[in-house]
Amino acid sequence: MTENVKINRGLKGIYFERSGVSHIDGTKGELSYRGYSIHDLAANATFEEVCYLLIHGELPNTEQLSEFDAALKAARTLPPQIHDIIRATVDGHPMDVLRTAVSALAALEPASQETGEEAFIANGIRLTSQVPMIIAAHENIRNGRAPIAADPNLSHAANWLWMLKGEKPSEDAARLADVDFILHAEHGANASSFAARVTIGTEANLHGAIVTALSTLAGPAHGGAAEDVMKMVHEIGTPDKAADYVKAKRKNREAVTGFGHRVYRAEDPRARHMRGGVKKLGDEMGAPEWYEILQAVVDAMKPYARHGLNVNVDFYSGVIYQLHGIPMDLYVPIFAIGRMPGWIVQCVEQQRGNILIRPLTLYNGPEQRDWIDMQDR
Numbered sequence: 148m149t150e151n152v153k154i155n156r157g158l159k160g161i162y163f164e165r166s167g168v169s170h171i172d173g174t175k176g177e178l179s180y181r182g183y184s185i186h187d188l189a190a191n192a193t194f195e196e197v198c199y200l201l202i203h204g205e206l207p208n209t210e211q212l213s214e215f216d217a218a219l220k221a222a223r224t225l226p227p228q229i230h231d232i233i234r235a236t237v238d239g240h241p242m243d244v245l246r247t248a249v250s251a252l253a254a255l256e257p258a259s260q261e262t263g264e265e266a267f268i269a270n271g272i273r274l275t276s277q278v279p280m281i282i283a284a285h286e287n288i289r290n291g292r293a294p295i296a297a298d299p300n301l302s303h304a305a306n307w308l309w310m311l312k313g314e315k316p317s318e319d320a321a322r323l324a325d326v327d328f329i330l331h332a333e334h335g336a337n338a339s340s341f342a343a344r345v346t347i348g349t350e351a352n353l354h355g356a357i358v359t360a361l362s363t364l365a366g367p368a369h370g371g372a373a374e375d376v377m378k379m380v381h382e383i384g385t386p387d388k389a390a391d392y393v394k395a396k397r398k399n400r401e402a403v404t405g406f407g408h409r410v411y412r413a414e415d416p417r418a419r420h421m422r423g424g425v426k427k428l429g430d431e432m433g434a435p436e437w438y439e440i441l442q443a444v445v446d447a448m449k450p451y452a453r454h455g456l457n458v459n460v461d462f463y464s465g466v467i468y469q470l471h472g473i474p475m476d477l478y479v480p481i482f483a484i485g486r487m488p489g490w491i492v493q494c495v496e497q498q499r500g501n502i503l504i505r506p507l508t509l510y511n512g513p514e515q516r517d518w519i520d521m522q523d524r
């Protein structure tokens with residue numbers, strides 16, 4: 148009966164829903180949010196505009212943007228217990244600390260229990276502002292410093308760098324962070340957004356879904372790759388060692404991190420902007436070697452790369468953070484800052500005409516058998 152059932156392991160190539168948020172053409176290597184090319188958004192938009200576009204479906208006019216911006220800024224507060232929770236978990240990976248703090252916010256802020264579109268957007272805006280605050284507070288606390296209060300005069304990206312380092316960022320540094328967030332903001336049914344939708348499918352609240360999404364993003368096959376790429380770059384050390392590193396990995400049939408994607412068969416269109424950032428920043432800072440090592444890995448992968456195996460968004464991003472003096476274990480949390488609007492809008496979409504997401508597994512265990520008493524086993 149079941150021999151002919153087709154199993155789609157990893158749900159490869161399966162459409163589970165319609166979505167009006169982002170479009171990926173994996174063959175051409177194109178990505179757009181609500182119909183706007185990622186390249187136009189990276190060149191012209193701010194992260195705040197992109198958040199508005201993703202959540203509300205249209206680019207904001209001046210008044211809408213300033214209202215949205217004011218809501219984000221007003222949400223730059225954390226209940227004092229969150230700092231206690233960060234202190235109690237201070238030695239953990241920042242992603243674990245972030246996930247724990249977001250989970251605690253669900254328990255501390257009664258509004259987080261509300262569901263429905265309006266509540267998801269209001270709670271989502273609050274979380275979008277709180278997530279970078281948690282990450283920055285943890286970084287300060289674990290280095291023996293007091294958390295730094297948000298600056299209402301700064302944009303989302305500039306304020307994040309200010310809270311992280313306690314110095315006003317240069318315009319270039321703030322813009323680089325802004326573009327990084329824009330490029331990471333949304334990506335269809337990626338694993339963390341899908342996981343968030345599964346949570347919302349049970350009619351759970353947004354905070355629960357964001358905790359699910361954070362757990363899923365952390366894995367090295369997803370958002371964790373940027374941290375692993377940087378570890379790889381350090382392990383390789385110099386460009387001339389890249390070929391041997393890649394050869395050894397491929398000999399063991401291991402994945403080379405920062406390469407490959409479930410959907411893209413052409414280069415991930417986000418990688419281009421990151422590559423440009425690494426090259427420019429490296430040259431400006433007198434540290435071109437990181438770019439050279441990455442490009443040596445790209446060259447070394449060519450003989451092994453069958454059609455369609457290219458770098459993904461995470462290949463270059465880590466070096467940009469490293470050149471900004473940001474510790475490696477913050478790379479995934481930074482991805483989470485950018486992905487907040489994507490997760491929120493996927494949850495908003497899911498709860499419209501909600502349906503429980505519950506596929507099937509085809510049983511291949513033992514036949515029905517008789518119970519065996521303990522003394523007979």
Ligand SMILES: CC(=O)SCCNC(=O)CCNC(=O)[C@H](O)C(C)(C)COP(=O)(O)OP(=O)(O)OC[C@H]1O[C@@H](n2cnc3c(N)ncnc32)[C@H](O)[C@@H]1OP(=O)(O)O
Nearest residue numbers: 367368369370372401402403404405406407408409459461
């Ligand atoms: C933001 C993001 O989440 S982007 C992804 C970040 N993750 C990484 O960079 C980790 C490294 N990459 C990978 O592990 C994978 O490419 C994934 C998990 C991202 C995608 O996996 P899948 O869609 O299942 O790719 P799939 O396994 O079908 O790959 C097809 C072939 O390419 C190979 N391949 C895929 N990725 C890589 C890689 N990074 N290095 C070497 N070979 C690879 C596979 O071994 C497979 O070959 P096979 O058919 O001979 O077994």
Ligand SMILES: O=C([O-])CC(=O)C(=O)O
Nearest residue numbers: 333334336337338409460
């Ligand atoms: O779409 C995916 O599978 C992973 C990805 O690139 C993302 O989430 O940005």
